[in-house]
Structures are given as structure tokens and as C-alpha cells.
Amino acid sequence: MRFLILPLISSLLMTLALPASGLAQQAALEQLAAAARANRRDAAALTAYGRALLRAGRHREAERQLRSAARLQPGDLQALYAVAEVAFARMDYQAARNACRPIERAARESVLARVCRARAFLVWNRAGRAFEELEAAIALEPGNFDALFALGEAHRLRANVAEAEPAYRAAIAIDATRYEPHLGLGRLFAAAEREADARRELREASSLDADNPEIQYELGMLSAGAERLALLGGAAAGRPGWGEAQLALGEARLAARDLEGARAAFEAALAANERLSSAHTGLGRILQEQGDLGGAEEAYRRALELVSNTAGAELALGQLMESTERISEAFGHFERAATIDPSDPSGLLAAARLALRQERMTTAAGYLDQLRRNPRFQNLSEALALYGDVLAAGGDRARARQMYEEALGGTGEVDRARIQAALRLLAQPQAREQRRRATVP
Numbered sequence: 267m268r269f270l271i272l273p274l275i276s277s278l279l280m281t282l283a284l285p286a287s288g289l290a291q292q293a294a295l296e297q298l299a300a301a302a303r304a305n306r307r308d309a310a311a312l313t314a315y316g317r318a319l320l321r322a323g324r325h326r327e328a329e330r331q332l333r334s335a336a337r338l339q340p341g342d343l344q345a346l347y348a349v350a351e352v353a354f355a356r357m358d359y360q361a362a363r364n365a366c367r368p369i370e371r372a373a374r375e376s377v378l379a380r381v382c383r384a385r386a387f388l389v390w391n392r393a394g395r396a397f398e399e400l401e402a403a404i405a406l407e408p409g410n411f412d413a414l415f416a417l418g419e420a421h422r423l424r425a426n427v428a429e430a431e432p433a434y435r436a437a438i439a440i441d442a443t444r445y446e447p448h449l450g451l452g453r454l455f456a457a458a459e460r461e462a463d464a465r466r467e468l469r470e471a472s473s474l475d476a477d478n479p480e481i482q483y484e485l486g487m488l489s490a491g492a493e494r495l496a497l498l499g500g501a502a503a504g505r506p507g508w509g510e511a512q513l514a515l516g517e518a519r520l521a522a523r524d525l526e527g528a529r530a531a532f533e534a535a536l537a538a539n540e541r542l543s544s545a546h547t548g549l550g551r552i553l554q555e556q557g558d559l560g561g562a563e564e565a566y567r568r569a570l571e572l573v574s575n576t577a578g579a580e581l582a583l584g585q586l587m588e589s590t591e592r593i594s595e596a597f598g599h600f601e602r603a604a605t606i607d608p609s610d611p612s613g614l615l616a617a618a619r620l621a622l623r624q625e626r627m628t629t630a631a632g633y634l635d636q637l638r639r640n641p642r643f644q645n646l647s648e649a650l651a652l653y654g655d656v657l658a659a660g661g662d663r664a665r666a667r668q669m670y671e672e673a674l675g676g677t678g679e680v681d682r683a684r685i686q687a688a689l690r691l692l693a694q695p696q697a698r699e700q701r702r703r704a705t706v707p
Contacts, residue, residue, distance in 0.1 A: 366383055377403045516548050542572075559586060580613070604617070611648075634652055650672050654673060
């Protein structure tokens with residue numbers, strides 16, 4: 267029976283690896299489930315189903331199937347290690363240590379026992395102890411894939427590119443069919459802001475396992491437009507209970523103005539993990555656009571209750587306060603957003619725009635001066651254009667024109683139509699009030 271079932275398993279795993287809709291992935295998973303039920307004494311069938319469940323994020327079910335497979339293969343350390351991999355994926359240290367013990371009882375000083383302990387220590391964020399185990403494992407077997415891959419992971423978690431990369435490369439040299447080292451390299455390079463290198467490695471990982479949710483997620487986060495939507499959609503479909511993937515998909519759909527799709531993704535993210543602060547913020551933005559201001563405010567405040575230093579929620583709440591004429595509160599939220607994340611100009615820009623609308627020109631200039639003191643934003647087009655508005659409203663036409671002209675060549679998003687309209691207006695002998703009303707966005 268074992269030999270009869272292997273071709274079916276191979277075929278089904280190929281189906282899972284093909285680009286497919288969530289329904290197709292679910293159908294393939296159900297076929298693997300049926301194969302496992304029909305062949306309860308076949309370790310290969312149980313292992314295939316267990317790994318597919320692990321891939322889908324269904325950890326308890328995956329562990330049950332892989333334990334059953336291990337019982338059918340007494341003394342098989344790799345089968346026992348597959349059970350431990352579920353605990354690693356769950357980031358559960360105690361479960362990982364418990365899963366390693368059967369390997370230790372069978373062969374305490376074996377390479378796989380040491381690798382298992384090392385991976386458990388990494389879950390516990392004890393890299394020093396992990397390195398001790400991995401050094402001993404590699405001394406026993408320098409060409410062991412699992413040990414070298416774990417060594418790459420350990421160095422990656424310490425952001426040590428110089429040590430992680432050769433470890434991953436050595437693992438690839440041993441088994442070029444495994445996607446895991448390429449995924450590790452992609453994450454390593456993404457964290458180091460080497461996006462081109464990260465995309466290259468993630469695309470290589472995808473070529474080895476095209477429909478893997480983790481690969482799709484990581485590659486989606488480095489992509490844009492339709493490709494980003496497709497990849498994140500694949501990740502969310504392949505692992506429906508993965509809150510972070512649903513959150514990222516919601517943000518991508520919101521950016522694409524698919525409000526209903528974004529709302530569904532944010533709600534799925536919160537169903538998976540109600541404590542995802544950014545999902546509350548995203549849902550609030552949609553509720554605000556749909557006119558449910560009370561629901562939006564509640565969502566923003568819940569986001570800040572969960573994570574008090576969330577710049578996005580502060581900014582969104584400030585915009586809501588502004589729309590409901592709670593001006594003083596709006597300024598407070600914009601200022602807090604700017605303080606929380608000085609690398610994002612949105613808070614100070616929003617405060618400056620609000621001050622302009624309130625005809626508080628000195629206040630607006632103060633926010634813009636504060637923004638331009640940051641070297642990253644000295645040439646920011648939107649800030650320069652707003653400064654031009656302040657100067658034009660104050661009657662300083664020469665300096666306003668200079669600011670608008672600098673804004674045309676500035677960094678970031680450049681609203682050429684608005685800036686050129688402001689320049690044309692400056693050239694006309696119109697009243698100051700007319701200029702102010704035309705230039706304030």
C-alpha cells in the first residue's frame with residue numbers, strides 16, 4: 267500500500283505548490299486529508315498531510331498527524347524532528363523542548379538532537395546557547411543541512427549578515443532543492459535594507475515552492491501594486507488564520523481603494539488576533555470613509571489602548587478630530603504622531619495643513635520649520651509647497667515663489683498641478699485673501 271500511495275502524495279504536493287486560489291489550496295489539503303484517513307498506517311501519507319497542515323498554520327492538527335507518522339517509524343530521528351518543527355513554527359519554547367526529548371532519548375549527542383535543542387533555544391531567544399549546540403553539531407557533521415540552516419537562522423536573528431549568509435549558502439550547496447535557506451536569506455537581506463538581494467532570494471525560494479504562504483508574504487511586503495495584492499492574497503488564502511498576513515493584505519487593499527476587500531481582511535486579522543493594533547487602525551479608516559465616525563473613533567482608541575505609541579492610530583484619530591471640528595484635540599494627536607515616529611513627516615504635515623486652514627500662519631510655519639530641521643525632509647516637496655502657501659498668505663510673494671519653485675524639484679510626492687496653479691496665482695494682481703483661499707489645500 268505504501269508504494270501505491272506515494273505517487274498520489276507526490277501529485278497532491280505538486281498541486282499545493284502551483285499558483286492557485288484559496289479554494290484550490292483547500293481542495294488539495296482535503297485530498298491529502300482523505301489520503302491520510304484511507305492509509306492510517308502509511309507514514310508517508312500522514313507526514314504529507316501533517317506538513318500541509320503546518321504550512322496552512324493549523325499547528326495542533328499538524329502536530330497530531332506528524333506524531334502519528336513518527337510512531338509508525340520507530341527510531342527515525344527525522345520523523346521526530348518534524349514534530350519539533352511544529353513547535354518552532356508556534357514559537358513555543360516549552361513545546362519545542364518537549365518535542366526534542368524523544369530525539370535526545372534515542373541519541374542524545376546526535377547532530378539532530380543538538381540542532382533540535384539549538385532551534386528551541388532560538389525560540390527562547392537564547393542565541394548564545396544555540397550557538398554552542400550548533401558548533402558541536404557541525405563539528406560532528408560539517409555537511410549537515412539542518413545544522414547549517416539553523417546556524418544561518420541564529421546569525422540572522424542577531425542581524426549578523428556576514429555570518430548568516432555563508433551558513434545559508436553552505437546549506438544550499440548541500441541541498442539545492444530546499445526553499446528554506448533562500449527564504450532565510452530573503453529575510454536577512456530585507457532586514458538589512460538590501461531589497462534587490464532580498465527579492466532575488468525570495469524569488470528563488472518561490473521557484474522551489476511557488477505557493478508557500480511565508481514566501482508569498484515576505485515577497486509581497488517587498489512588492490507593489492497588483493503583484494503585492496496577489497502575493498499577499500495568496501499568503502492569506504494559504505494560511506487563513508495568519509493575522510499578520512491578513513493585516514498586510516488589508517493595508518494593500520486599502521491602498522488600492524478596495525474598501526470592502528480591505529475591511530474583510532482587517533476583520534479576518536482581528537478574528538485571528540484581536541490584539542493587532544494596526545488592524546484596528548485600518549478598520550477605523552474604512553469605517554471613517556464609510557461615514558461611521560463613532561465606530562472609527564472606537565477602533566482608533568482600541569488601537570491606542572493596545573499599543574499606546576502607535577503613530578498611525580494617532581494620525582488617523584487626529585484626522586477624525588479635525589473632520590468633527592475638535593481642533594485642539596486634532597493638533598494634539600498630530601503632534602503625538604510626529605513624536606512617536608520622527609521618520610514619518612505625516613503628523614507635522616497634517617498639523618501644518620490644519621493650521622493653514624485655521625489661518626494660524628505662525629503656527630503652520632512652526633510645524634514646517636520643525637519638519638525641515640530634519641535633514642531627511644529639508645527638500646520635501648509637500649513641506650516646501652505648504653511653506654509657499656504660508657508666505658503667499660502673508661504677502662511675501664518673492665519668497666513664496668521661491669518655495670513653490672523648489673517644491674517642483676523636491677523629494678517625495680510632487681503635486682505639480684497645485685504648485686503651478688499657485689505660481690500662476692502669484693503672478694496675478696489679486697487680493698491677498700483670494701490668494702490664500704486658492705492656495706490652502
